[in-house]
Amino acid sequence: xxxxxxxxxxxxxxxxxxxxxxxxxxxxxxxxxxxxxxxxxxxxxxxxxxxxxxxxxxxxxxxxxxxxxxxxxxxxxxxxxxxxxxxxxxxxxxxxxxxxxxxxxxxxxxxxxxxxxxxxxxxxxxxxxxxxxxxxxxxxxxxxxxxxxxxxxxxxxxxxxxxxxxxxxxxxxxxxxxxxxxxxxxxxxxxxxxxxxxxxxxxxxxxxxxxxxxxxxxxxxxxxxxxxxxxxxxxxxxxxxxxxxxxxxxxxxxxxxxxxxxxxxxxxxxxxxxxxxxxxxxxxxxxxxxxxxxxxxxxxxxxxxxxxxxxxxxxxxxxxxxxxxxxxxxxxxxxxxxxxxxxxxxxxxxxxxxxxxxxxxxxxxxxxxxxxxxxxxxxxxxxxxxxxxxxxxxxxxxxxxxxxxxxxxxxxxxxxxxxxxxxxxxxxxxxxxxxxxxxxxxxxxxxxxxxxxxxxxxxxxxxxxxxxxxxxxxxxxxxxxxxxxxxxxxxxxxxxxxxxxxxxxxxxxxxxxxxxxxxxxxxxxxxxxxxxxxxxxxxxxxxxxxxxxxxxxxxxxxxxxxxxxxxxxxxxxxxx
Numbered sequence: 001x002x003x004x005x006x007x008x009x010x011x012x013x014x015x016x017x018x019x020x021x022x023x024x025x026x027x028x029x030x031x032x033x034x035x036x037x038x039x040x041x042x043x044x045x046x047x048x049x050x051x052x053x054x055x056x057x058x059x060x061x062x063x064x065x066x067x068x069x070x071x072x073x074x075x076x077x078x079x080x081x082x083x084x085x086x087x088x089x090x091x092x093x094x095x096x097x098x099x100x101x102x103x104x105x106x107x108x109x110x111x112x113x114x115x116x117x118x119x120x121x122x123x124x125x126x127x128x129x130x131x132x133x134x135x136x137x138x139x140x141x142x143x144x145x146x147x148x149x150x151x152x153x154x155x156x157x158x159x160x161x162x163x164x165x166x167x168x169x170x171x172x173x174x175x176x177x178x179x180x181x182x183x184x185x186x187x188x189x190x191x192x193x194x195x196x197x198x199x200x201x202x203x204x205x206x207x208x209x210x211x212x213x214x215x216x217x218x219x220x221x222x223x224x225x226x227x228x229x230x231x232x233x234x235x236x237x238x239x240x241x242x243x244x245x246x247x248x249x250x251x252x253x254x255x256x257x258x259x260x261x262x263x264x265x266x267x268x269x270x271x272x273x274x275x276x277x278x279x280x281x282x283x284x285x286x287x288x289x290x291x292x293x294x295x296x297x298x299x300x301x302x303x304x305x306x307x308x309x310x311x312x313x314x315x316x317x318x319x320x321x322x323x324x325x326x327x328x329x330x331x332x333x334x335x336x337x338x339x340x341x342x343x344x345x346x347x348x349x350x351x352x353x354x355x356x357x358x359x360x361x362x363x364x365x366x367x368x369x370x371x372x373x374x375x376x377x378x379x380x381x382x383x384x385x386x387x388x389x390x391x392x393x394x395x396x397x398x399x400x401x402x403x404x405x406x407x408x409x410x411x412x413x414x415x416x417x418x419x420x421x422x423x424x425x426x427x428x429x430x431x432x433x434x435x436x437x438x439x440x441x442x443x444x445x446x447x448x449x450x451x452x453x454x455x456x457x458x459x460x461x462x463x464x465x466x467x468x469x470x471x472x473x474x475x476x477x478x479x480x481x482x483x484x485x486x487x488x489x490x491x492x493x494x495x496x497x498x499x500x501x502x503x504x505x506x507x508x509x510x511x512x513x514x515x516x517x518x519x520x521x522x523x524x525x526x527x528x529x530x531x532x533x534x535x536x537x538x539x540x541x542x543x544x545x546x547x548x549x550x551x552x553x554x555x556x557x558x559x560x561x562x563x564x565x566x567x568x569x570x571x572x573x574x575x576x
Contacts, residue, residue, distance in 0.1 A: 020548035023561065026572040028340060028351060031066035032057045032327045033568035034553060036311045038295050038304040039090070040081035043210075045254075045300035049081055049088070050311065050324065054567035058105060061302050062315055064322050070105035074098065079133055093133050122168040122177055123157045131156070137171070137203050162208035167215055169206060176206065176217055178231065185231040191220050207251045209259075214272070216251045216259075223249050223261055225280070235280045237261060239268040252297045258283070260301060264293040267303060289314055289321045290365070310345025323347035326358055328553075331565045334374035337558040340570060341372055348372075348414065350405070362413045367401055370436045371473050377406040381416060382436035398422045398437045427452060438475030440492045449478075451495050459495035470516040470527075477518040479527075483510035489518065489525060489538060498522045499538035504545075506530045519557035524575055526555040526562075548573060 033052030040049050047067065048059045055071040076092040087108060090098040095115070099108040115131055115138070123138065125131065132139045132153060139153035157170040165180040169189070178185040205218040208228075217224045222238045239249075239261060252260040259270040259280065267286040273279055288294045289312050292305040303314040305321070309329050312321040329344040340351040342358075346365065349358040363369050368383030381401045388394035401416035408414070422437050430445030440451045440458060449469060450460040463469065463480065471478045471492075481487040485503040490496065499522070505511050508530050517526035525536040533552045536543040549555070554565040562573045 020546055020562070020564075020573040020575070022548075023572045023574060028570040030326050030328050030342075030568045031069055032325060034327060034329050036324055036327050037306075038311060039078050041296060041298035041302070041304070042083050043299060045298035045302060048298070048302075048304060048313070048324075051078065052327070052567065056100070056105060059324065061298065061300070061313065064313055064324065068103070068105040070100070070107070072098070072100075072105075072107060091133070094130070095133070118166055118179070119159050119161075119168060122166065122179075123159070123170060125156055134203075158204050158206050160206040160208055162210075162212060165208060165212065167206045167208065169204065169217070176215070176226075178215065178228075180212075180229055183229065187215075187217075187226055187231055187233070189217060189219070189224065203248060205248060205251060207253070209253045209272075214253075214259075218249045218251055218261075221249060221263075223251060225259075234273070234278065237268075237270065237280060239282070239285075240266060250297065252299060254299045254301065260297050260299075262294050262297045262303075264288070264295075267294065267297055267301070269301065286314075286316075292321075307345050310347070312345065320362075325349065326360070328565055328568065328570060330369075331554060331556070331563070331570060332372040332374070333556055333558045333563060335376075337561060339374060341374060343369055343372065350374075359408070360410045361405070361408060362411070364413055364416055367399075367416055374405075377404050379403050379405050379414060379416075380419075381414075382438075384435070385418075385421065395423070398432075398435065400437050428457070433469060433471050433478070434475040436475070438492070440475065442469075442471060442475065442478060442492060444469060449495075451492055458493075461490075461495050468513060470513040472516050472518050477516065477522065479513065479516050479525075481511060481513045481527075483512065485511040487511075487513065487525070487527065487536070489522065491522070499541075501525060501536040501538060501541065501543050503527065503529065503534050503536065503543050506532055515554070517555045517557060519575075520559075524557060524562070526557070528555075 032050060033054040036050050036052045039051050046061055048061055050057050055069060057069045058067045060067055076096050078090040079093055080091040082089040086102050087099050088102050095112045097111045097113045101108055120126060130141045132141055137158045138156045140156055141153045155171045157168060159168040167176055167178045169176045173191060175189055176187040178187060207216045213228055215226045215228055221241045222236055225235045227234050247264055249261045249263055254260050257272045259272050261268045265288045269283040271281045271283055288305050292307040292312055294303055294305045296304050301316040305312045311324040313324055314321040323345045325344050326342055326349040327344050328342050332341040338353045342349045346363050348361045348363055351358045366385055366387035367381050368386055369381055370383035373380045384396040385399045386394060399421045400419040402419050403414045403416045427443035428445060428450060430443045433442040433444050440453055443450045443452055447463055448460060449463050451458045467480045467482055469478060469480060476492050477489060478492055479487050479489050485505055487501045487503060489498045491498055503511050506529050511529050513527050513529055515528035523537060523539045525538055527534050533549040533555055534543060535546055549564060551566060552564050553567060556563040562575045564571050
């Protein structure tokens with residue numbers, strides 16, 4: 001096995017330098033990548049397509065499991081998915097399309113799908129000018145050569161299709177124009193008076209029911225429904241018009257004669273009236289999971305919602321949502337290096353040295369989980385205590401919890417017990433650089449850096465102007481760095497320097513460390529500047545860029561190995 005030699009790299013130069021070599025069978029792959037986002041549920045609600053930084057994953061909803069994963073790099077965000085039997089087509093904001101095989105996800109071709117002539121004619125946009133499609137409607141770009149996100153545009157209107165049926169609505173207070181089987185309808189729309197309910201930025205939405213009996217128009221926190229083909233207005237649903245929400249009410253048609261409406265905080269389920277009935281009857285109300293916002297709802301009532309660093313899936317009849325994953329959102333390692341822990345939202349996945357699937361556990365809501373360690377079967381969690389009493393502000397006390405994982409099975413909550421806390425909100429007139437409890441905590445005040453153990457200050461250090469401070473996650477090391485690339489490494493326990501390295505500036509500009517990783521001996525240093533990870537050998541005084549670190553999201557020194565966390569992988573390398 002080749003070993004990393006930074007001295008050789010420095011002598012030979014970057015072009016011919018020796019590179020990191022992966023250990024045999026030491027790459028751990030995940031079914032989805034970091035920052036996983038929902039794209040669309042299938043029309044039957046049985047599948048969920050997600051996107052992350054490295055590709056697309058199709059999931060079975062119940063039970064939740066990945067069906068396929070494709071490393072597809074999209075430079076545009078899918079706004080809609082058309083499910084077509086043996087294939088599915090992703091539609092982008094600027095008319096882009098990507099067709100995939102439904103059973104494998106294999107790309108079948110890219111293209112464009114311009115807005116149809118009938119829609120253009122109905123909205124009066126003609127054939128000229130680039131158009132942008134968003135959940136808030138169709139827009140004319142202000143500047144053809146400038147991204148829509150920068151230049152913005154002029155809102156044109158909204159439309160929906162079902163076969164040959166077409167419904168369009170121009171922006172503003174005009175009617176909904178419907179064309180079905182040669183018959184044209186003009187359906188009057190009513191907005192509420194200017195006030196709390198009116199939120200033009202939320203856009204509007206038109207939707208035909210799958211059976212063609214209904215047309216829904218969602219706007220200003222209400223949904224208007226017309227019966228087809230006659231066009232009689234049958235209902236205006238306002239389940240909760242006075243609750244703040246980011247988006248307008250979304251409309252989902254469920255099998256069995258149900259209509260699902262959702263804001264970003266609540267799902268409402270209505271029964272659609274039969275032939276001899278007139279009223280839409282509210283069946284039940286489902287709130288979003290705690291601290292989460294609803295992103296989309298399936299035809300079967302499953303909810304995909306976003307919470308900090310995680311995507312949650314809530315299925316009807318289940319009290320606890322399931323985290324979509326495993327994903328390497330935050331990765332930790334056992335003390336012996338044989339087990340890998342990944343944390344996404346409240347879910348902790350534990351991988352052992354064997355190739356069996358991971359054990360999925362749940363952290364209690366009160367534990368933040370800023371840092372995790374595993375020694376034997378003892379899990380130690382470092383973070384802030386998020387528990388609070390209604391009507392009071394949470395104290396966010398830095399705390400340490402422990403639990404024995406022996407005997408736990410998938411789905412169980414880790415029985416954490418508090419070991420110690422530190423209720424002090426501040427430090428010597430400054431701020432803590434180590435938000436979690438460590439043996440020595442670092443406090444930064446104006447021009448000063450000090451190390452504290454409990455109530456006792458161990459040392460104090462002057463920080464010259466123009467030097468940034470970066471701390472390792474375990475709080476045992478810190479570095480002072482200049483924009484020019486000089487990095488001085490210190491031991492947090494003593495405040496004494498351990499060596500100096502000089503890094504090259506990034507192509508984006510200066511040297512700005514945002515993350516620091518150091519091995520136990522204090523020899524190897526990993527530094528992230530901008531989005532690039534660099535390696536340094538303090539003993540030899542050499543630094544370098546290594547191709548194996550391209551695209552790395554995080555690094556960790558685990559014994560004599562370097563773990564490189566990618567978007568959807570963890571790969572181990574030997575460093576000596």
